[in-house]
Amino acid sequence: MSGIVDELRRALGESVVTDPAARKAHCRDTWVMNELRDLRGETFSIPLAVVEARSTEEVSRAMRLCREARVAVVPYGGGSGVCGAIQVPEGAVVISTAKLRGLVALDSAGLIASFRAGTNGMDAENRVREDGLTIGHWPQSIEVSTVGGWVATRAAGQFSTGYGNIEDLVMDLEVVLPDGAVLRTRRTPRASSGPDLRQLFLGSEGTLGIVTEVTFSLRPIPEASRGQAFHFASLAAGIEPIRLLMRAGYRPPVIRLYDPSESRRHFPETCPEERAMLILLHEGPALMVAAEAEGVAEICRETGGIETDRSAVDHWLEKRNDVPGFRELLEKGIIVDTIEVASTWDRVVPLYERVTRSLSEVESVVLATAHSSHSYRSGTNLYFTFAARPAEPSRMADVYRECWKRTMDAVLELGAGISHHHGIGRVRRDALPRELGESGIAVLRAVKRALDPGGLLNPGALLYEEDRP
Amino acid sequence: MSGIVDELRRALGESVVTDPAARKAHCRDTWVMNELRDLRGETFSIPLAVVEARSTEEVSRAMRLCREARVAVVPYGGGSGVCGAIQVPEGAVVISTAKLRGLVALDSAGLIASFRAGTNGMDAENRVREDGLTIGHWPQSIEVSTVGGWVATRAAGQFSTGYGNIEDLVMDLEVVLPDGAVLRTRRTPRASSGPDLRQLFLGSEGTLGIVTEVTFSLRPIPEASRGQAFHFASLAAGIEPIRLLMRAGYRPPVIRLYDPSESRRHFPETCPEERAMLILLHEGPALMVAAEAEGVAEICRETGGIETDRSAVDHWLEKRNDVPGFRELLEKGIIVDTIEVASTWDRVVPLYERVTRSLSEVESVVLATAHSSHSYRSGTNLYFTFAARPAEPSRMADVYRECWKRTMDAVLELGAGISHHHGIGRVRRDALPRELGESGIAVLRAVKRALDPGGLLNPGALLYEEDRP
Numbered sequence: 001m002s003g004i005v006d007e008l009r010r011a012l013g014e015s016v017v018t019d020p021a022a023r024k025a026h027c028r029d030t031w032v033m034n035e036l037r038d039l040r041g042e043t044f045s046i047p048l049a050v051v052e053a054r055s056t057e058e059v060s061r062a063m064r065l066c067r068e069a070r071v072a073v074v075p076y077g078g079g080s081g082v083c084g085a086i087q088v089p090e091g092a093v094v095i096s097t098a099k100l101r102g103l104v105a106l107d108s109a110g111l112i113a114s115f116r117a118g119t120n121g122m123d124a125e126n127r128v129r130e131d132g133l134t135i136g137h138w139p140q141s142i143e144v145s146t147v148g149g150w151v152a153t154r155a156a157g158q159f160s161t162g163y164g165n166i167e168d169l170v171m172d173l174e175v176v177l178p179d180g181a182v183l184r185t186r187r188t189p190r191a192s193s194g195p196d197l198r199q200l201f202l203g204s205e206g207t208l209g210i211v212t213e214v215t216f217s218l219r220p221i222p223e224a225s226r227g228q229a230f231h232f233a234s235l236a237a238g239i240e241p242i243r244l245l246m247r248a249g250y251r252p253p254v255i256r257l258y259d260p261s262e263s264r265r266h267f268p269e270t271c272p273e274e275r276a277m278l279i280l281l282h283e284g285p286a287l288m289v290a291a292e293a294e295g296v297a298e299i300c301r302e303t304g305g306i307e308t309d310r311s312a313v314d315h316w317l318e319k320r321n322d323v324p325g326f327r328e329l330l331e332k333g334i335i336v337d338t339i340e341v342a343s344t345w346d347r348v349v350p351l352y353e354r355v356t357r358s359l360s361e362v363e364s365v366v367l368a369t370a371h372s373s374h375s376y377r378s379g380t381n382l383y384f385t386f387a388a389r390p391a392e393p394s395r396m397a398d399v400y401r402e403c404w405k406r407t408m409d410a411v412l413e414l415g416a417g418i419s420h421h422h423g424i425g426r427v428r429r430d431a432l433p434r435e436l437g438e439s440g441i442a443v444l445r446a447v448k449r450a451l452d453p454g455g456l457l458n459p460g461a462l463l464y465e466e467d468r469p
Numbered sequence: 470m471s472g473i474v475d476e477l478r479r480a481l482g483e484s485v486v487t488d489p490a491a492r493k494a495h496c497r498d499t500w501v502m503n504e505l506r507d508l509r510g511e512t513f514s515i516p517l518a519v520v521e522a523r524s525t526e527e528v529s530r531a532m533r534l535c536r537e538a539r540v541a542v543v544p545y546g547g548g549s550g551v552c553g554a555i556q557v558p559e560g561a562v563v564i565s566t567a568k569l570r571g572l573v574a575l576d577s578a579g580l581i582a583s584f585r586a587g588t589n590g591m592d593a594e595n596r597v598r599e600d601g602l603t604i605g606h607w608p609q610s611i612e613v614s615t616v617g618g619w620v621a622t623r624a625a626g627q628f629s630t631g632y633g634n635i636e637d638l639v640m641d642l643e644v645v646l647p648d649g650a651v652l653r654t655r656r657t658p659r660a661s662s663g664p665d666l667r668q669l670f671l672g673s674e675g676t677l678g679i680v681t682e683v684t685f686s687l688r689p690i691p692e693a694s695r696g697q698a699f700h701f702a703s704l705a706a707g708i709e710p711i712r713l714l715m716r717a718g719y720r721p722p723v724i725r726l727y728d729p730s731e732s733r734r735h736f737p738e739t740c741p742e743e744r745a746m747l748i749l750l751h752e753g754p755a756l757m758v759a760a761e762a763e764g765v766a767e768i769c770r771e772t773g774g775i776e777t778d779r780s781a782v783d784h785w786l787e788k789r790n791d792v793p794g795f796r797e798l799l800e801k802g803i804i805v806d807t808i809e810v811a812s813t814w815d816r817v818v819p820l821y822e823r824v825t826r827s828l829s830e831v832e833s834v835v836l837a838t839a840h841s842s843h844s845y846r847s848g849t850n851l852y853f854t855f856a857a858r859p860a861e862p863s864r865m866a867d868v869y870r871e872c873w874k875r876t877m878d879a880v881l882e883l884g885a886g887i888s889h890h891h892g893i894g895r896v897r898r899d900a901l902p903r904e905l906g907e908s909g910i911a912v913l914r915a916v917k918r919a920l921d922p923g924g925l926l927n928p929g930a931l932l933y934e935e936d937r938p
Contacts, residue, residue, distance in 0.1 A: 110814045111716060111847045154661035165659060171847060183908035188811045188886025189848035190634060192623035192672055193893060193904050194913055194931050199668035203661055217847040220716055247580060247689055249753040284718040285764050291756035342657045345579040378580045378640060378686040379658035417657025424662055435662050439652035443920065444663055450919035451912065462663050 004069045004093060005049045011061050015099070017050045026050050026076050026094045031084035031427060032326040032337050036396060039330050044087070047074065047094040054099050056174060056182055056212040062095050063210070064180035072456050075206040077118060077149035080141045082338075083425025085153070085205040085461040092459075095210060097148050103127050104213060112171060112187075114215040117148025133218045136163035136253075139421075140321050148211040154203035156381075156421035158320060160374045161246075162253030162283065163219065165421065167202050174213035175201050178452035187215065200447065205423055206458040208451050224286035226293050227313025229267075230305035231275040235259040236349040238276040239372065239380070241296075241303040243345050246375050248299070250292050254281035256316070258371040259352070262385070265369075266319075270312040278305065279313050329387070334366075335396045336387040339407050343416035344379040348372070351414050352382055358406045364390040364399055374420060381420035405430075424462045432462065473538045473562060474518045480530050484568070486519045495519050495543075495563045498550035500896060501795040501806050505865060508799050513556070516543065516563040523568050525643060525651055525681040531564050532679070533649035541925045544675040546587060546618035549610045551807075552894025554622070554674040554930040561928075564679060566617050572596050573682060581640060581656075583684040586617025593685075602687045605632035605722075608890075609790050617680040623672035625850075625890035627789060629843045630715075631722030631752065632688065634890070636671050643682035644670050647921035656684065669916065674892055675927040677920050693755035695762050696782025698736075699774035700744035704728040705818045707745040708841065708849070710772040712814050714765050715844050721761060723750035725785070727840040728821070731854070734838075735788075739781040747774065748782050798856070803835075804865045805856040808876050812885035813848040817841070820883050821851055827875045833859040833868055843889060850889040877903075893931045901931065 009016045017023070027044040028034045037044070048071070053059040066073045072092035079086060088094060097118030104114040108131045115124045121142040125135050138157040139145060149155070151173065156165045163169070172185045185198050201209050232238035238257040245255075256279050258266060263277035271277040280296060282289045297307065329336050343351050352370055359368035367387040374381045384407060388399045408431040411418050418428055418435045433441045445463065448455070459465050478485045486492070496513040497503045506513070517540070522528040535542045541561035548555060557563060566587030573583040577600045584593050590611040594604050607626040608614060618624070620642065625634045632638070641654045654667050670678050701707035707726040714724075725748050727735060732746035740746040749765060751758045766776065798805050812820050821839055828837035836856040843850045853876060857868045877900040880887050887897055887904045902910045914932065917924070928934050 107813070107815065109712075112813060154665075156659070156661070167665070177908060177912070181908045181911065183912060184906055185909065186886050186904055186906075187813060187884060189813065189845035190625070190811050190843065190850070190889055191886045191904075192625070192888045192890045193886065193897075193901060194674070195670070195672045195677070195916070196623075196636070196668050197905070197909055197912055199665050200912070200916075201664070203664045205663070208664070217845070219718070219846060222718065243578075249688070249691065249757065285760075287760035287764050288718065288757060291754075291760040295754050295756050342659050344576070344581060344656060344658065346576065374659065376658035376686065377688060381659070415656060417655050417660045417662065419661045420659055421661045428662075432662060435655055435660075436666070437653055437655075439646060439650040440654065440666055442650065443646070443652060443666055443669070446919040447664070447669075447916055450915040 004066060004071045007065050007069065008049060008051060008062060008093065011065060012051060012058055015052050015054055015058055017052055022050050023047050026096060027088045029079050029081035029084065029086035030326065031082055031425065032335065033397065033400065034084060034087065035326045036330055036335065039327065045090045047088045047092055050094045050096050052096050052099045056176060059095055059176045059210055059212055060180045060182055063176055063178065066093050067179060067454065067456060070454060070456065072459050074458050075210045077146035077152065078144050080144040080149065081153060081423065081425060083423050083427045085423060085425035087426060087460060089459055097146060100212060106131060108133065111218040112215060113218055114213055115147050116213055117146060117211045119147050121145045121147060121150065128218055129221065132221050134221050135169060135216050136219050137166060137169050140323065143321060147214045151202055151211045151214055152204060152206050153423045154421065156374055158373065159253035161255050162251045169216050170198060171215045171217045173198050173201060173211060175209040175211050177209045178457045183209070203423065205425065205461045207448060207462050208457065222283040224284065224289040226282045226289050227310040228280045228293055228297060229270060229308045229310050229312040230278045230300040231263070231271050231308055232278060232305050233275065235276045235352055237304055238278045239348050241278070241300045241305060242372065242375050242380060244299050244303065245296050246377050248295065250296050252280045252282045252292060252296065254279065255375050256371060256373045259369050261369040262371050267312050267315065270309045277312065279316055281313055333393050334387055334389045335400050336385065337400065338383060338385050339404065340381055340383045340420040340422055341411045341416055341418060342379060342381045342420040347414050347416055348380055348382065351410065351416055354410045355384055355407050358410060359386045359403055362388065362399060362402050362406065364388045365403065426460065429462070429464055473535060473540045476534050476538065477518060477520060477531060477562065480534060481520060481527055484521050484523055484527055486521055491519050492516050495545050495565060496557045498548050498553060498555040499795065500551055500553035500894060501804065502866065502869065503553060503556065504795045505799055505804065508796065514559045516557045516561050519563045519565050521565050521568045525645060528564055528645045528679055528681055529649045529651055532645055532647065535562050536648060536923065536925060539923060539925065541928050543927050544679040546615035546621065547613050549613040549618065550622060550892065550894060552892050552896045554892060554894035556895060556929065558928055566615060569681060575600060577602065580687040581684060582687055583682055584616050585682055586615060586680045588616050590614045590616060590619065597687055598690065601690055603690050604638060604685050605688050606635060606638050609792065612790060616683045620671055620680045620683055621673060621675050622892045623890065625843055627842065628722035630724050631720045638685050639667060640684045640686045642667050642670060642680060644678040644680050646678045647926045652678070672892065674894065674930045676917060676931050677926065691752040693753065693758040695751045695758050696779040697749045697762055697766060698739060698777045698779050698781040699747045699769040700740050700777055701747060701774050702744065704745045704821055706773055707747045708817050710747070710769045710774060711841065711844050711849060713768050713772065715846050717764065717768070719761050719765050721749045721751045721765065723748065724844050725840060725842045728838050730838040731840050736781050736784065739778045746781065748785055750782055802862050803856055803858045804869050805854070806869065807852060807854050808873065809850055809852045809889040809891055810880045810885055810887060811848060811850045811889040816883050816885055817849055817851065820879065820885055823879045824853055824876050827879060828855045828872055831857065831868060831871050831875065833857045834872065895929065898933055
């Protein structure tokens with residue numbers, strides 16, 4: 001097995017890192033179950049080597065060598081995933097995009113920027129902002145994730161309701177395929193040239209190729225920006241104005257509705273107790289922002305909303321990427337996770353009620369709340385948060401699994417979607433066949449087998465290794 | 470070979486049509502080269518039978534039987550394609566969606582409607598309009614195409630700049646796979662559950678599955694609607710305000726810019742000679758429409774536009790689906806076709822100039838014009854029209870091929886996209902490998918082989934039959 005390390009080193013020299021600390025640092029993502037295992041001193045298998053590729057060509061050469069040697073390859077970006085998509089199997093090599101950083105080209109007039117896949121999200125955003133532009137993609141992980149990771153996970157940003165999700169922002173991709181060949185999709189604003197090949201890699205979680213370059217269609221930093229905040233009698237009461245404003249054709253980039261428990265937690269100063277807080281951010285040409293804010297306010301008032309201080313929006317903007325680390329909470333004996341799902345309008349409230357009730361009935365659960373943060377004409381997402389504090393810390397994993405199981409079962413039984421934007425990884429593998437159906441899973445497996453007949457690329461993510469072709 | 474007809478008849482009874490007129494009527498689409506061949510009395514191979522499936526289950530059974538018998542299957546919707554995607558090979562069976570018609574379910578509050586795939590586009594639109602809703606998809610073919618065909622071809626509608634293309638309007642799909650299995654994608658407004666499987670079928674041109682049901686995310690009929698018209702010194706001069714208004718964040722559903730020759734042809738009363746006409750249609754909440762019209766007018770004036778009578782927009786709305794038939798023109802010795810391509814902003818004007826010049830240099834070409842009709846943040850489409858009238862009518866096919874070749878070469882050399890929304894069919898097969906690149910074509914072939922190992926589904930569309938796995 002270690003022959004591959006020698007071969008990689010011969011071919012790629014110093015790009016091949018074998019020092020144990022570096023290898024250990026690349027063995028997994030930040031899935032809370034991995035954090036828990038780590039805290040308990042369980043060991044993870046670590047990669048034979050980490051290839052810190054300096055170029056697409058190096059990624060390609062490493063892929064070819066691993067394929068010839070039948071060695072599994074795990075792509076590694078920011079490592080910030082929360083679903084366990086990265087968990088290196090025994091005897092595998094990691095290909096990291098850490099050294100594939102920076103801007104490749106920027107066309108300000110054309111609103112196009114290309115970045116190497118390992119570019120940190122905030123760095124990419126800051127770079128285009130120098131030219132008065134924005135990518136408009138604001139995942140909570142922006143400071144720790146990479147642009148390639150955004151593609152691999154089918155990420156969503158906090159401004160998605162107006163600006164779209166990652167699939168709406170990506171113009172073209174460069175991907176190294178499992179056989180080492182390099183695919184570059186056409187740079188065109190839209191095509192009807194067979195199936196859209198970018199879509200195979202958006203959400204592939206590193207199982208179908210390694211993204212090496214991402215080209216975005218940008219926006220200018222908007223001329224105007226305006227926050228609004230309203231509170232409603234309940235989450236259910238606040239869903240209705242969102243449905244109506246999306247229906248009318250308004251598209252504020254940010255629409256976030258918190259249930260009373262989360263409203264209390266996040267907006268103690270601006271939202272009264274037992275009320276559901278709705279914050280909105282309008283952006284665009286000044287005339288449009290004014291018109292949108294007026295139209296939306298009317299809908300909110302007509303549906304029972306009470307306007308409150310818009311400083312709530314500034315507060316959210318400031319704090320939006322602060323999340324307590326899983327680790328510190330685990331150390332206090334509390335296991336916390338979030339589960340984001342999506343639903344058509346008719347099922348949002350039943351889903352909210354069923355999941356929060358069901359979670360709160362699990363032993364030792366101390367918190368089960370939700371908000372809606374990404375809306376569409378025909379539905380919205382729900383982002384659940386749960387926390388449990390078992391008297392017996394050894395029960396943490398079981399309680400965790402029970403919470404996930406109940407949520408996935410409720411989502412699938414009600415006919416909603418199991419993941420809005422975090423992905424499948426390992427935490428949702430059991431649920432994926434029910435989401436996609438027998439034929440859907442068969443298609444996914446067939447595509448995987450077609451592109452990666454040896455099942456060598458990120459085995460165990462999305463599909464169980466038993467499914468390895 | 471005719472054993473399959475007996476088998477189909479045993480299994481599906483009256484759904485299997487073998488009368489020669491019906492078989493002949495399903496042998497091809499309306500690609501002008503097919504019209505020309507027909508006019509010249511050349512014969513086409515006709516299907517052994519047309520299965521007019523009454524249900525998804527019948528489509529599935531027909532597929533299974535054909536697969537077992539190793540008989541090619543050609544899916545047939547409205548037959549209105551213009552690229553030759555439908556051209557039945559020797560010894561094949563057609564599965565038509567003509568009897569798979571009508572609404573399956575409509576959720577007015579949730580803005581969701583499902584139609585059987587063979588539903589005529591205008592019928593589908595009229596049905597949701599009864600409830601005050603719109604699909605918002607207006608291909609010029611709406612009166613003769615089907616909703617399943619829209620998916621298979623990755624269609625674009627005339628309102629796409631504001632409302633999106635077919636991939637933005639489809640919520641979920643039911644597809645019969647080449648092995649007869651039925652795939653139903655999840656009904657959710659957005660998912661990160663592996664690659665988006667809908668995308669395999671959007672643009673597959675019937676080569677990867679037969680779409681049997683399409684679910685749309687709808688819109689209400691907008692509260693307000695307002696037309697605007699401006700003329701500019703040239704097509705190049707009119708491109709700039711489009712780029713700027715898209716950049717600013719305005720999204721009028723319709724933005725159409727015609728070169729002086731087309732402007733003269735379509736707007737003799739409202740556009741002065743030698744000027745390029747820009748028409749816009751704003752739709753949405755009244756406040757937003759007013760704000761957008763004001764902002765857009767300012768951009769147009771600042772870039773040299775002169776406002777003209779907005780009756781031009783009504784005129785366009787009235788006439789927009791009138792197209793002279795290829796056939797009548799061919800009978801007069803004139804061959805006409807359209808070629809829609811897409812480009813980033815930097816290449817639009819060079820592409821327009823090069824293609825119109827190059828086309829006009831082809832022998833007997835009497836017309837080479839273009840308009841832009843679908844815009845994006847980072848580019849737009851160009852829709853070329855050419856007409857030739859060879860002194861010797863037998864030269865028509867050669868002249869036609871030369872026009873296409875020059876256009877595809879120019880597009881590929883300039884780095885633009887070969888098809889915006891008509892698709893590949895047979896007319897663009899030569900260009901597709903250059904559009905997708907070696908790796909892209911390899912991926913497409915691998916996926917085709919994975920889902921349809923016998924190469925039985927619509928062979929010869931997208932990929933040459935030599936590529937048949």
